[in-house]
Every structure is written in C-alpha cells, then in structure tokens.
Amino acid sequence: MQKPIIVALDHDRLDDALATSDLIDPALCRVKVGKELFTSAGPAAVNALHQRGFDVFLDLKFHDIPNTVAKAVLAAADLGVWMVNVHASGGEAMMAHAASALAQRNLPTKLIAVTVLTSMSESDLKQVGVDSGIDAQVLRLATLAQRAGLDGVVCSARESAALREALGDEFLKVTPGIRPSFAAVDDQQRITTPAEALTNGSTHLVIGRPITRAKTPREALALIQREVEGVLSTR
Numbered sequence: 001m002q003k004p005i006i007v008a009l010d011h012d013r014l015d016d017a018l019a020t021s022d023l024i025d026p027a028l029c030r031v032k033v034g035k036e037l038f039t040s041a042g043p044a045a046v047n048a049l050h051q052r053g054f055d056v057f058l059d060l061k062f063h064d065i066p067n068t069v070a071k072a073v074l075a076a077a078d079l080g081v082w083m084v085n086v087h088a089s090g091g092e093a094m095m096a097h098a099a100s101a102l103a104q105r106n107l108p109t110k111l112i113a114v115t116v117l118t119s120m121s122e123s124d125l126k127q128v129g130v131d132s133g134i135d136a137q138v139l140r141l142a143t144l145a146q147r148a149g150l151d152g153v154v155c156s157a158r159e160s161a162a163l164r165e166a167l168g169d170e171f172l173k174v175t176p177g178i179r180p181s182f183a184a185v186d187d188q189q190r191i192t193t194p195a196e197a198l199t200n201g202s203t204h205l206v207i208g209r210p211i212t213r214a215k216t217p218r219e220a221l222a223l224i225q226r227e228v229e230g231v232l233s234t235r
C-alpha cells in the first residue's frame, strides 16, 4: 500500500512528539523529524520513532560546502533514516557530492532537495534576488537536483504537475503546504488540499499543524487519510 502522508512532528519536546506519534499508525503514514525536535532531542528522537515502527524523514535542510553536506548526509543515513534533505540552492556540486557519498556506501536513504520554500511568495523570492518567478525557479532547481542524482525534491503541490511533466513520475515530489479544508493557513503561502496535491502529481504530502495542532490529531489524520484514499482509489 502507498503511504503518501508524512506527519511533521514539529514539537520541541520528545515527550510531546512521541505522544503525537502514539496517535498515528506507522502502517498508514511516515513521520518527519525537523530542526525543532532534532535540535532539542537529537538522534534519540529518531531512534524512538524507529522503535515504534515509523519510517523517518530527517528534515535538516543541509546547506553548506559540498564536503560538509556530504558528511552530514552520511551521518543522517547512518541513523537509518528513510529520507534526508538538502537545499538545492547549495548548487549541483554540493548535491552531487552528497548523492555519490550515499551511493558509494550503498546506503538506501533517499536524498531530496528543497527548491523554493512553501512559505515564500513571488515577492519574497524577488527580495532575495530571484526575478524569474516561482515556477521557473522551482523547475530550474529541480532539474539541477535530478542531474545531480537526487531522488526528488521538496516543492509546493502547485508546482508538482509541471515537475511531473518535465522530470517524470518516479522523481519524488514531496510537498508541504498542505491544508485540508478544515485547517488554518498559518505561515504557508503556496497551499493546496491533500486531494489537489495528489491529483497534481505529488508523491508525498508533508502535513504538520493541521494534525499536530488539531483538537483530536487522530481524527484530523483520519479525515485526511479518507481524502487521500478517495484519490488513490481512482488510479
């Protein structure tokens, strides 16, 4: 069975993250450990989630010189995580170095690259000197990531259809900025519903606050799961 949902366990205490993880089923979803949880709890967070049967996406968005990023990616893979990410704007050499470090050690960890953060709008991108527009910048960075040998990218689901067209179905499109109809937008800019994301070609949906901040996270996940199954059952 496909497991497109990745629940972002964005808590700053391991106890809270594990309490949320106890409300969700590793047979139905994966989990993401990000900067907040990893900075406070470290590898113990990853180990505890592995023990509970979850695949872990370690979202530390590495962005540094090629040697440093490759070593950080290897250290993440040595924790046994399912997926790890870097910033594509670190460049092709940085991404290729990390991908070949994993390949040389025959490590199965998937490596993906963040294109344009889903919290950024067209004008935010202009402010940091990118005038080409979001769609062009996402496609440019995703093409670089594919050429560097990565497994996929993080983008918003608004860009998934164009990436599927240009880079194929197999190249992973991991999409945060997912907002079911019942959830608040928060600080995200380029949002879609779960169903829209899958229809556009997203392979994975990263969902945090709509589940972790819900009154009943278990129910929120069940609602999203139903929406996802509605799309998958038509394939």
Ligand SMILES: O=C(O)c1cc(=O)[nH]c(=O)n1[C@@H]1O[C@H](COP(=O)(O)O)[C@@H](O)[C@H]1O
Residues within 6 Å of the ligand: 008, 010, 034, 059, 061, 085, 114, 116, 117, 118, 119, 154, 155, 176, 177, 178, 186, 188, 206, 207, 208, 209, 210
């Ligand atoms: O790499 C990511 O996971 C990521 C990239 C991106 O462009 N936007 C983005 O929101 N994320 C992460 O996805 C999660 C989204 O959480 P919610 O906005 O609460 O659903 C957070 O953990 C973010 O760090």
